[in-house]
Amino acid sequence: MCEKNPGHDNFLSPQEFLDTFITRLESEEKYELYKSLIDFTVRLRMHCTSLDRPDDDAFADYRGTPRMRMGTGFIRRVQQLKQSEPCCCDECHGKVPMNQLGLEVHTARHIVFNMEEAKRTKVDLFYDDDSCLSNGRMKSVWVMGMFESQSDKEWCNMWCVTCDDGLG
Template sequence: MAEQCGSQDSDCGSFEKGDTEDHTLERLRLAAEARLTQGVYEVEVSYGGEADLHREKGRCGKNPGHKNFIPSPQFSLTHLPAGFQDKQLLETIGLCAQLTVRLVVNYTSMSRPEFLPNSKSAYPFSRFRGKTVPYRFGSGWLFDAFPRGVLGEGKGGECPCSECGQSGKPSSAWYELMFLTALHVVFDSEESKATDVELFYDSDVDRDSTVLKLAGGCVEMADIETDGCLLVCWTHDLDLGDKLQALSRQRWDLMREINMRYTREERGGLVVVVSHPHGCSKQVTVGWAVDRSDWTGLEVYRYSADTCPGSSGAGMWPVGWADPDFSILPHSKGVSKGVNECSPGVVVVD
């Protein structure tokens, strides 16, 4: 697995050697208890390795069999409902999928509050503050990629990543990568520094040769009220930065066009979610918006597109319903049987 800028080892398989059925059952029991502490939010947790994630997927009580989850490389026009079998729409979903990431969080910040805002309900994972287990798995997506240093129109400066800080020879050319997710997945910079951002986890086949792992850098913008988080990391791989920037800009351009084509008044209501359910490979689900409400000027959607633990922070696109310049919102929670809800997100300013 390729690594960038001092990525931390996210292998949580320390229990795998000499494993027994009793050990496995105990890990799964602990994970189930930890999962319950987040209430209706949808982070996946594990006390073991990757094998435990696949066990959790097989034991899923929310969507047994996951029949509506389509592996992203296999998603096709036939998976879109009548009236939306549009090649440009499919291309845009493909771009969203390429820019979706798995987040592996290896630490719980001491700064997590005890309770949710204006509530007596516990804040997700607050009981694990200061601990490195359980490992948490969520989703996110690349908002944009920006050249920095000498690449940034003469702005200069030195790369802020931990690798450069330790080397004594910081790079003068790098890319800054901005990822959006839910705040309950990555709460602050203390957690982001213990987070692995995994790109291109599209399949379990040859996973180690295809997944690119970046080290989390810092949280630049966060809002506990909206549950939105902007996670920033850096890479010296300029070819990767160029590729991600091109994919991101192409996605936004196509998304604006698609949103204008499928306005709410004309055909709206289709919702697309791309996530890493149960911390496993990337999947696409589609459904319908069932409600939209206003949260102090920001939109909150409820929708029928399936999600599972591990989908927290995933990109939710209400086709034709959202602001054409900012069309993806972070999935946040499951509110009732067959109904899920997004966060209104955060406003990003470059």
């Protein structure tokens, strides 16, 4: 059962999906491919809803509130960055990092509407279920900004930066 939407009766965790469907239907090579695609799927936690959302928007009632909403996204690109200036990520506290990763995250525009919402969004990597919170597998990074958005096509791309050596 999906906790976010009780109407999602057939919700499966990533591991249940792999165990139930992929192992029966596909080769080991495809199993590993699906497993890696699951690792690139991220949970998004938005900590604000923009006043700029239109009246007919699904989240119009939340405009101007800090009520947390959740959605999903997909890591489209990972880039090793060369940094010569102080870092703005949570781990560095203004130091110049040795290694830094940039993550491009793709999501639906109804999930993250504009730059205001993007900058108040946290990306949870390796979140498969609530056990990831206690076992330390899940890593979180803040979105730095939205660099591309297509309202007519209902998608946007955001940029995150981290210096967490465990992600490289």
